[in-house]
Amino acid sequence: MGISSNPCRFPPKLALLSAFVVLACFTAPSAGNFYRDAEITWGDGRAKILEGGRGLSLSLDQYSGSGFQSKNEYLFGRFDLQLKLVPGNSAGTVTTFFLASQGEGHDEIDFEFLGNVSGEPYTVHTNVYAGGKGDKEQQFHLWFDPTAAFHTYSIVWHPQRIIFLVDNSPIRVFNNHKSIGIPFPTSQPMRVQCSLWNADDWATQGGRVKTDWTKAPFVAYYRNFKIDGCPVGTSGGSCGFQSQTQELDAKGRNRMRWVQQKHMIYNYCADVRRFPQGTSTECKRPRF
Structure with a gap:
């Protein structure tokens, strides 16, 4: 995969990693358990951990929604969740x-x-x-029904770029352009948060429905x-990131071009109004 045996040491040359296996200097993968790794933060009983910690449901009624977050904060990493969205x-x-x-x-x-009315597609909103x-x-319509089955949504947060993936297909890359004055998240630890x-x-x-x-x-x-x-505040939590860059390979770039050409419905870069x-x-910079 182009990664040295020590996940916190990189080869000196730039590694072009497959878009479908985008990795960095991370700790060993954590096969998550919601009891161990997450905490319900609001909802007054509307959030429920299921199947011994393997699943979790969030519910919304006219009185309240619900939400949870990761117990740990992280400074960079890859974060994967499977979701099955509200049907109908x-x-x-x-x-x-x-x-x-x-x-x-922050x-x-x-x-x-x-969400949308029955028969109309969900909008995936990224920011x-x-x-x-x-x-x-940037906003997208998905190429499948996200309510019929579970699908995997991933955020790769690296010092040099952020990659959004759906079922391991890249849909968006946001590069670090701090050198030209564009803010980029590099110093504040973050938690995973989810809500309904x-x-x-x-x-x-637009609020009409x-x-x-x-x-x-x-x-x-x-x-x-x-x-x-890279968890913050735990022993061995420093990942020792070096100057390694991650990029999509040709297959990943082509896949992202297809998604953006066929399924992107809004792009702030094109909104001159x-x-x-x-x-x-x-x-004005290259997407990749």
Whole structure:
């Protein structure tokens, strides 16, 4: 895989890794158990750990949603979760999987799944915040029904780039362009956070379609919580990242081009109405 036997030591030359096995200087993969690795943070009983810790459900009704987070904070890593989204009329609901730090000026890397009326596709909303500033949205429609079965969603957070993957297919790369003044999350530890909540003021068709509470409770399912990461505040938690870069290979680049050409529905880099003074500088840089 182009990785030396010591996962925290890299060969001097740039390794071009397959997009479908994007790894870095991480600790050994953690086969997640929600009892061990996560904590329910809100919802008053609406979040439930299932199957001895192998799965977890979040529910939403007219009174409250629910959520959980990882027990550990991490500074870089690969984070995988399988999700099965709310079926049927999910308009107004938002199911999330994201990384976030705490406090003002926070960093965040987002997967948000915006529900829709029956028969219409979910919108996958991605964004990156650094120092409290976001406005880096890209949105997609999926090429499968995300409510019929579990699918894997992954965030690779590396000092040089962030990669979003769906079933191991890259859909987006956000590169570190701090050298030209573009904020990038590199210093604030983040937790995995997940939630199911109501956002019918904006989530579905710009807020025109509201949540149908007669369909409640709405339920989303999570499983196979896996982290190959650098935990903060634990013994041996420093991963000793060096100057290693990770890039998509030709197969990965072609796959991402296909996703973006066929399934991307919004790109902040193309929104001249929203940014009449010009889009952000990184939009003029190569995607890879």
